[in-house]
Amino acid sequence: MYVVTSEQMRALDNHVIHRIGIPAAALMENAGKAIAEEVLKLCLSERGRRNGLPSSGTSGAAGTASAPAQASGQERGEALTEHSTAMGPPFAANDLALEMSRPSPVLDGDVRLPTALSAQEHWLILVGKGHNGGDGVVAARHLRDAGVRVTLLYAAEPSSLTGEAAVQRDAAAALGIPALVHGRAAVDYGAFTGIVDALLGTGASGAPRGAYAALIQAANDSGLPVVSADIPSGLDADTGARHEPCISAAVTVCLAFLKRGLVQYPGAESAGRVVVRSIGIPASLCREQGVRTHLLTPQVLRTELDADVTRYRTAEGHKGTYGHVLTVGGSRTMSGAGLLASRAALRAGCGLVTWALPASLVLPLSGAAPEIMLAPATDEESGGNWNEASAGRVLELAKTRDVLAVGPGLGRFDGDSRWLRRLWEAWEGPLVVDADALNMLSSSGDFSAWRPRSAATVLTPHPGEMSRLLGTPTAELQQDRIGAATGFAAEHGVTLVLKGARTVVASPDGQAYINTTGTSGMATGGTGDVLTGIIASLLAQGYAGPSAAALGVWLHGRAGEWAARHRGHPASVIAGDVIDML
Numbered sequence: 143m144y145v146v147t148s149e150q151m152r153a154l155d156n157h158v159i160h161r162i163g164i165p166a167a168a169l170m171e172n173a174g175k176a177i178a179e180e181v182l183k184l185c186l187s188e189r190g191r192r193n194g195l196p197s198s199g200t201s202g203a204a205g206t207a208s209a210p211a212q213a214s215g216q217e218r219g220e221a222l223t224e225h226s227t228a229m230g231p232p233f234a235a236n237d238l239a240l241e242m243s244r245p246s247p248v249l250d251g252d253v254r255l256p257t258a259l260s261a262q263e264h265w266l267i268l269v270g271k272g273h274n275g276g277d278g279v280v281a282a283r284h285l286r287d288a289g290v291r292v293t294l295l296y297a298a299e300p301s302s303l304t305g306e307a308a309v310q311r312d313a314a315a316a317l318g319i320p321a322l323v324h325g326r327a328a329v330d331y332g333a334f335t336g337i338v339d340a341l342l343g344t345g346a347s348g349a350p351r352g353a354y355a356a357l358i359q360a361a362n363d364s365g366l367p368v369v370s371a372d373i374p375s376g377l378d379a380d381t382g383a384r385h386e387p388c389i390s391a392a393v394t395v396c397l398a399f400l401k402r403g404l405v406q407y408p409g410a411e412s413a414g415r416v417v418v419r420s421i422g423i424p425a426s427l428c429r430e431q432g433v434r435t436h437l438l439t440p441q442v443l444r445t446e447l448d449a450d451v452t453r454y455r456t457a458e459g460h461k462g463t464y465g466h467v468l469t470v471g472g473s474r475t476m477s478g479a480g481l482l483a484s485r486a487a488l489r490a491g492c493g494l495v496t497w498a499l500p501a502s503l504v505l506p507l508s509g510a511a512p513e514i515m516l517a518p519a520t521d522e523e524s525g526g527n528w529n530e531a532s533a534g535r536v537l538e539l540a541k542t543r544d545v546l547a548v549g550p551g552l553g554r555f556d557g558d559s560r561w562l563r564r565l566w567e568a569w570e571g572p573l574v575v576d577a578d579a580l581n582m583l584s585s586s587g588d589f590s591a592w593r594p595r596s597a598a599t600v601l602t603p604h605p606g607e608m609s610r611l612l613g614t615p616t617a618e619l620q621q622d623r624i625g626a627a628t629g630f631a632a633e634h635g636v637t638l639v640l641k642g643a644r645t646v647v648a649s650p651d652g653q654a655y656i657n658t659t660g661t662s663g664m665a666t667g668g669t670g671d672v673l674t675g676i677i678a679s680l681l682a683q684g685y686a687g688p689s690a691a692a693l694g695v696w697l698h699g700r701a702g703e704w705a706a707r708h709r710g711h712p713a714s715v716i717a718g719d720v721i722d723m724l
């Protein structure tokens with residue numbers, strides 16, 4: 143699934159309207175109809191449940207309920223649904239036979255509410271003066287047609303609407319749809335059952351001003367469920383940053399393609415459940431128009447990245463077939479990090495793992511994980527810590543291994559940046575750089591002076607490490623995670639995994655993948671080491687850098703979700719559980 147910026151969305155709109163010839167009015171009609179359908183589905187699922195009605199199939203084939211409006215933290219990874227989510231129960235063989243013996247039924251395929259339900263509904267449609275507002279007016283028309291009472295509330299004088307939006311304003315007026323204008327009369331929000339937010343879309347700039355700000359505030363204060371058109375008003379569509387105020391939506395009906403701001407926090411939080419609805423713009427145009435950001439789904443893994451867990455698995459394979467990872471990490475007080483990375487690598491499918499560690503740790507750790515081979519990389523005098531002299535020994539060990547994973551539990555030591563530079567430049571195979579090894583990169587001055595690597599190089603910073611790499615404060619960097627990750631990956635020719643909720647994987651050629659798996663339970667020590675092990679393992683099995691990183695991130699998150707489910711609560715997940723669930 144493509145993820146676009148507002149500028150890319152504008153270019154796509156222009157292209158289909160002016161070059162392909164699809165009328166703008168048709169796009170707006172599709173948009174408004176999709177929004178109305180999602181409102182109806184919300185009514186069906188929410189109120190239907192409250193009224194003891196079955197949550198789907200109330201009238202016609204498409205009457206399908208969706209998940210509850212507010213996804214819990216643990217479920218957030220599942221909150222993005224591509225239309226359509228409708229999957230009825232499979233037919234049993236005799237149902238089919240029965241069905242075939244009857245004359246073909248005539249079905250009302252539109253989403254409708256039973257009269258008893260629609261009579262309870264009265265939706266307030268907040269209308270801005272741009273195209274987003276136009277979408278809202280179309281939605282009002284379709285909702286009314288489905289039996290739902292609606293009232294339009296214009297943020298600005300209706301006469302200020304132009305183009306397609308003005309056409310819709312006039313159509314709504316001609317149909318007698320009641321309309322209010324902000325500031326002219328007081329609005330009793332208590333009289334409504336829900337709000338459509340069609341104030342600001344991808345044309346918004348900066349924090350909402352004037353009437354827009356007042357209406358957003360009032361909508362949030364009303365406690366009513368809000369369905370946002372395209373993006374929650376007040377959200378930065380490109381970064382996911384929230385302006386003040388910003389709509390807190392139960393559902394966001396994203397039009398045509400996902401906007402970046404909906405898949406990054408805090409925007410993802412404000413958007414509630416995100417439903418992407420097509421409005422007639424072919425997805426194939428995205429590639430032509432240079433959209434290079436994707437939501438990381440199993441389908442994208444297969445089609446864009448040729449990554450599937452069975453990709454390199456063969457029936458006659460042996461342990462040598464699936465590669466040998468050399469983990470370089472662990473020190474006196476952080477030996478567990480090296481162990482976690484090594485165990486995760488094995489669980490992710492590579493044939494062999496050797497763990498290089500300070501010599502005096504070998505004896506205490508022997509037997510900690512019998513499947514892992516231990517290799518002393520320092521002399522006994524190093525006191526369980528790493529030193530610069532160990533670089534030669536690591537390179538010696540690497541000669542008979544396929545992938546180097548450097549960093550988990552490494553600690554810092556004198557000359558560590560020089561140590562890392564030696565590995566970076568002399569090791570010709572795939573390399574994963576994590577944790578303290580990333581800090582060594584940051585304190586090296588300018589590592590772009592280091593000899594460029596031709597083999598896959600994957601960096602896995604969390605926001606703090608990324609902030610040091612970029613020399614940018616963490617808060618600032620978090621405001622535009624996709625931009626930060628793609629910029630760094632392209633500039634340095636590496637695959638960059640920017641960790642945190644909705645991890646971003648950026649490839650050296652400018653593609654970016656936004657992960658959706660994971661749970662708050664993974665915010666616990668050691669899960670980063672687990673990810674490093676998984677990615678190294680996938681590299682050892684033959685995946686290219688971006689594919690190994692993206693598949694690794696996806697699997698890591700899904701394993702974390704399973705661990706949370708297994709434990710019964712995300713808070714109880716520890717890193718080892720994630721390995722166990724791989």
Ligand SMILES: NC(=O)C1=CN([C@@H]2O[C@H](COP(=O)(O)OP(=O)(O)OC[C@H]3O[C@@H](n4cnc5c(N)ncnc54)[C@H](O)[C@@H]3O)[C@@H](O)[C@H]2O)[C@@H](O)CC1
Nearest residue numbers: 155169272273274342343344345346347348349350351372
């Ligand atoms: N042909 C198209 O371009 C289509 C656009 N669509 C919809 O149109 C939206 C984009 O429409 P527009 O480009 O007209 O822009 P918007 O409707 O997002 O907003 C533009 C309007 O808001 C005002 N505004 C901007 N920032 C503001 C702020 N911070 N505070 C107060 N007012 C502000 C502007 O002066 C302008 O009047 C999309 O999000 C989508 O909902 C859909 O109708 C499908 C087709």
Ligand SMILES: [K+]
Nearest residue numbers: 342371373375
């Ligand atoms: K909106």
